[in-house]
Amino acid sequence: MSQSYKDFLEKYKIDDFKTNLKLSGHTKIDFYNDIDKLLRIMSTIFDKLATIGTLRGAQVLMAIAKLGGPDKVVNKTDVKNCLNIKRLEKILPAIDYLKQAKYITIEEKTKRFHILKLNEEDNPDLRVFREIIQKYWRSPREEVDKAEKWSK
């Protein structure tokens, strides 16, 4: 199974324009599995990178991507719960940073109720990011639930 993007291109001769890409039967399944694996690896990389820095910006961005959707409302408490963080103050500097950098938008419905969204209009790449995160990333809250369920 391919773990490298280069290997993937070579395996299916995608960058060789003389050869037609024929996907049938097993090849189709392999092709899907390989893409799936590459995206899963990307999700793991996002996850690992997000835990390295002191600012929780990347983690907050991932939580918003995970919880967000066309008909979903995400507020700061949802993000805090998704990241399994005890105090909201721990993520406020990160939210401020993401807002300043225009990676997210904050809609202030009331003084306390703020809706957070990924700013996909200004940053179209965030759409792929959201798709990967929603499909492959397991949030800390989900991990805690899984670990607790297993330990009991």
Added chain:
Amino acid sequence: MRNSLKSVAELNFEDEQGLKDSVKTIRSEYIKKAFKSIIYITVISIVALTYFLYVYLPYIEKNFFTNLLTTEASSSEGNSFPLNLTLSWTLFSTCIFLIVYFARLSQVKFTPSLIKYIKKETKFAGFEFIKKIESVGLFMFLTTGSIAVLFYIDTRLIQFNDNSWSIMFQNSFCIYLLLSLILPIVFIFRNDKFTIKVKDNVFVLFNLHYNVRKNKDYDPNLLGIVLTSNRLCSRFDKSGKLIYSKISEDRWLIRNEPSAISPYFYFEEYSVPINFQKQFLNIVLALNDWENNYSSNLDSMNYYFSNPFPFHKYGLKKDEQPNQLIYLKFLNQ
């Protein structure tokens, strides 16, 4: 910064200034703890030395251990202190044990504020952080036994007429005395750990990595917590090794080659306080993966060895045994 309820500093690793302050707090707490340990060691050494010079040495000149076990010894002269052996051994073993215990304690870099921080984080993840001290209990148990026997010897309740019995008892009791001191010391190094019990026979151990002295090559603010799982399987177990490698690879766990001293596989993860919970969950879920895949693999192997392959179903004769591979579902994922 100070918690008025428990007077233990509250650590904050959320920003750079908080991180610097927290590391400073941990460092000063550690130095205080190490200093206290050194004072304890000095006091214990002085007590032991005083006893040795002024009580035990004069006594040993007049009495010998072997004489005490024979009936002839009962009439020996100069045994002015009836519980001398009991007291001497109790003092000697306690001093040695406490010196090693405090010496070890001065090396352990966990400080009250850091313990409080990790306790909070693990509690929020649904687990409990425990300080496991087995050496003290073991030492007390074994020393109580030796005190009881020595007391009987001192008060002449144990006496031997036959010399061979006396020698046998003396030798075996000497071995017991040595073990009652060595075993707890071994436990200090091997079993006294900071741990989290995940479930029965599954736990995660903690070790702290940071430099107390300021070093140019090492970031003084880097405070690493090394998480180690319980032992998984022997390194000679091939299927175990494959599953271990696969899980470690998928979860980006540290892969150390097993040493000759401990030929087992362990999961190991490195974390800093800010990502402690995440890394801890990573190792816990790795253990979950291990249990799911290694146990099911063993089950499938047991099934394979206990059930003969249905050759008739596949139109094969028993002699034409194909190369049967045990299907490891997990490895093919």
